[in-house]
Amino acid sequence: MATLLEVQELKTTFSTAAGLVRAVDGVSWDVAEGETVALVGESGCGKSVSALSIMRLVAPPAGRIESGRVLFKGRDLLKLSEPEMQRVRGREIAMIFQEPMTSLNPVLTIGRQLTEGLEIHLNMDKVAARARAIELLGMVGIPDAERRIAQYPHQFSGGMRQRMMIAMALACNPSLILADEPTTALDVTIQAQILELMRDLSRRLGVAMLIITHNLGVVARYADRVNVMYAGRIIESATAADLYANPRHPYTLGLLRSVPRLDEPRRSRLAPIEGQPPDLTKLPPGCSFTPRCAFKVARCDKEAPSLEQVREAHVSACWEATRLTKQDAA
Amino acid sequence: MSEALLRVEGLKKHFEVGGGMLSGPAATVRAVDGVDFAIRRGETLGLVGESGCGKTTTGRCVLRLERPTDGRILFEDKDITGMAEGELRAVRRRMQVIFQDPYASLNPRMSIGDIIGEPLKVHRIVVDKAKREARVKGLLSQVGLLPQHARRYPHQLSGGQRQRVGIARALAMEPSLIVCDEPVSALDVSIQAQIINLLEDLQRNLGLTYLFIAHDLSVVRHISDRVAVMYLGMIVELADRKSLYEEPLHPYTKALLSAVPIPDPRLEAQRERMVLRGEVPSPLKPPSGCVFHPRCPIAVDRCGAEIPPLREIKPGHWAACHLV
Numbered sequence: 047m048a049t050l051l052e053v054q055e056l057k058t059t060f061s062t063a064a065g066l067v068r069a070v071d072g073v074s075w076d077v078a079e080g081e082t083v084a085l086v087g088e089s090g091c092g093k094s095v096s097a098l099s100i101m102r103l104v105a106p107p108a109g110r111i112e113s114g115r116v117l118f119k120g121r122d123l124l125k126l127s128e129p130e131m132q133r134v135r136g137r138e139i140a141m142i143f144q145e146p147m148t149s150l151n152p153v154l155t156i157g158r159q160l161t162e163g164l165e166i167h168l169n170m171d172k173v174a175a176r177a178r179a180i181e182l183l184g185m186v187g188i189p190d191a192e193r194r195i196a197q198y199p200h201q202f203s204g205g206m207r208q209r210m211m212i213a214m215a216l217a218c219n220p221s222l223i224l225a226d227e228p229t230t231a232l233d234v235t236i237q238a239q240i241l242e243l244m245r246d247l248s249r250r251l252g253v254a255m256l257i258i259t260h261n262l263g264v265v266a267r268y269a270d271r272v273n274v275m276y277a278g279r280i281i282e283s284a285t286a287a288d289l290y291a292n293p294r295h296p297y298t299l300g301l302l303r304s305v306p307r308l309d310e311p312r313r314s315r316l317a318p319i320e321g322q323p324p325d326l327t328k329l330p331p332g333c334s335f336t337p338r339c340a341f342k343v344a345r346c347d348k349e350a351p352s353l354e355q356v357r358e359a360h361v362s363a364c365w366e367a368t369r370l371t372k373q374d375a376a
Numbered sequence: 377m378s379e380a381l382l383r384v385e386g387l388k389k390h391f392e393v394g395g396g397m398l399s400g401p402a403a404t405v406r407a408v409d410g411v412d413f414a415i416r417r418g419e420t421l422g423l424v425g426e427s428g429c430g431k432t433t434t435g436r437c438v439l440r441l442e443r444p445t446d447g448r449i450l451f452e453d454k455d456i457t458g459m460a461e462g463e464l465r466a467v468r469r470r471m472q473v474i475f476q477d478p479y480a481s482l483n484p485r486m487s488i489g490d491i492i493g494e495p496l497k498v499h500r501i502v503v504d505k506a507k508r509e510a511r512v513k514g515l516l517s518q519v520g521l522l523p524q525h526a527r528r529y530p531h532q533l534s535g536g537q538r539q540r541v542g543i544a545r546a547l548a549m550e551p552s553l554i555v556c557d558e559p560v561s562a563l564d565v566s567i568q569a570q571i572i573n574l575l576e577d578l579q580r581n582l583g584l585t586y587l588f589i590a591h592d593l594s595v596v597r598h599i600s601d602r603v604a605v606m607y608l609g610m611i612v613e614l615a616d617r618k619s620l621y622e623e624p625l626h627p628y629t630k631a632l633l634s635a636v637p638i639p640d641p642r643l644e645a646q647r648e649r650m651v652l653r654g655e656v657p658s659p660l661k662p663p664s665g666c667v668f669h670p671r672c673p674i675a676v677d678r679c680g681a682e683i684p685p686l687r688e689i690k691p692g693h694w695a696a697c698h699l700v
Binding site for chain 1 (some may be wrong): 534640
């Protein structure tokens with residue numbers, strides 16, 4: 047499959063009272079056409095800022111994309127003019143956010159929020175846009191679309207609002223959807239519905255997806271490839287199957303080990319990752335994970351490891367990567 | 377002294393909504409609609425369910441932060457259902473709460489030391505200032521924080537540290553029961569495990585009893601001795617941990633368990649997922665008969681007509697379903 051999006055050495059910073067926050071600190075990853083890729087990590091690891099940087103929605107003056115390239119269908123999005131970028135947003139790359147209520151306009155009808163993009167991006171007339179809006183609502187499983195289209199977001203439940211967000215994202219037939227914690231605010235049974243819907247639609251329409259999440263469980267079922275982020279960097283990247291079967295970074299191991307699992311016998315005690323994520327204004331000189339790492343060696347404090355291949359299509363940024371096996375986690 | 381520390385019988389909490397000029401006719405939200413359970417001393421009872429199922433309201437009634445509409449709450453052999461505020465004060469020392477969002481439940485203008493020390497002062501447990509400071513330090517170390525944290529303010533701490541402060545504040549009163557309302561769901565997974573381990577250690581060392589309210593079924597399995605599953609204001613299944621997770625009886629419990637993603641792509645690929653139709657109905661207009669029947673994959677005619685009682689199907693394993 048051809049590469050659709052290629053992020054190269056992206057760096058995004060925020061200047062704050064406490065100092066310069068290196069939110070995204072030189073990350074590279076890609077998404078092929080029709081593929082589902084996950085960006086996994088905990089709060090503050092830079093996963094959402096990565097997506098916002100691609101869309102060039104990092105708010106100035108505090109936020110700044112320092113360097114790097116974002117090649118989308120071969121064009122560097124960071125070099126586009128603002129009007130050119132506006133034609134990319136929503137039309138070629140769409141975004142789905144965690145909290146559908148705050149990302150929908152409360153005073154516009156569901157219909158208007160869907161037709162606006164169609165009229166602007168695709169020059170549809172009102173009649174055609176309305177017909178397409180009804181079709182989209184049907185596609186995402188909102189029953190009685192003809193009537194629902196005249197309603198307002200507050201008349202929709204959380205699950206229905208997220209379906210509506212998916213309909214908005216799909217409206218202009220984008221080739222890539224960036225979904226930032228799309229199901230985190232939803233109940234488990236609704237989460238399952240939304241994820242199954244997203245997977246079916248992405249397969250049927252051939253849309254590539256970047257799923258940003260902190261939940262390793264979500265990713266296991268839906269992603270083809272997984273990038274794990276920690277303190278602004280990608281520390282491990284592999285196919286989903288290989289990442290779970292053969293994790294090669296102590297942080298990934300720690301994440302997998304710290305969650306209780308329903309498919310395994312109950313353990314008498316959970317194995318947390320000790321300590322806290324680092325302060326992004328004062329990153330340690332070596333590997334950022336060293337203070338919490340159970341496998342650290344002398345050089346970890348001094349030299350930051352770069353991503354190296356450890357298995358086929360599997361890279362890890364750890365000096366001890368080859369020493370790690372899943373048995374270490376048990 | 378009875379074996380049960382807390383006994384809840386036929387608990388109902390209804391809220392009147394609307395009836396104003398703009399909000400249309402008055403209606404009743406049946407948030408909790410007839411709930412029975414007991415918690416033994418030293419035990420953890422997990423209460424799981426989706427948003428709006430009434431689990432938090434149940435917890436608030438137990439703490440008497442809400443006055444129940446009907447039913448009885450017996451705590452340490454005393455009926456606290458209709459107790460007046462004055463009498464409740466003494467009871468409240470024995471039952472404490474830990475909330476989901478530690479940031480919203482800590483006063484941003486108070487130092488950590490004052491937050492933990494204030495209840496000791498208000499309840500006149502430790503009147504002497506120096507002794508109180510020593511006590512606060514002891515509590516901080518008990519929850520894995522350092523003495524110098526006493527001088528900091530909530531915004532200077534991380535989410536996990538704030539939740540430790542919330543736990544220390546609850547422990548200050550030397551309670552017998554702690555209602556934990558989603559205590560780890562706002563935390564990152566690596567920190568969640570730290571807090572769960574801490575709660576377990578404290579329970580073992582201090583003989584605490586927990587009512588653990590959460591929506592995360594994996595976390596609830598880990599920490600609970602027995603588990604009650606709520607749906608639309610009712611308990612639909614209640615059993616010891618092992619039976620509930622290994623042999624769930626109620627179709628709603630089965631659906632909930634099947635919706636939990638497992639972090640293993642190979643297992644997930646083989647797994648049949650039971651995706652429920654539709655959404656949870658409004659507690660303003662709960663369905664007739666079994667409240668779950670409109671979404672139930674195995675419902676029959678009878679389910680829409682008759683309310684299934686919570687029956688003991690096997691010893692200690694209760695379910696409210698006509699078909700089990």
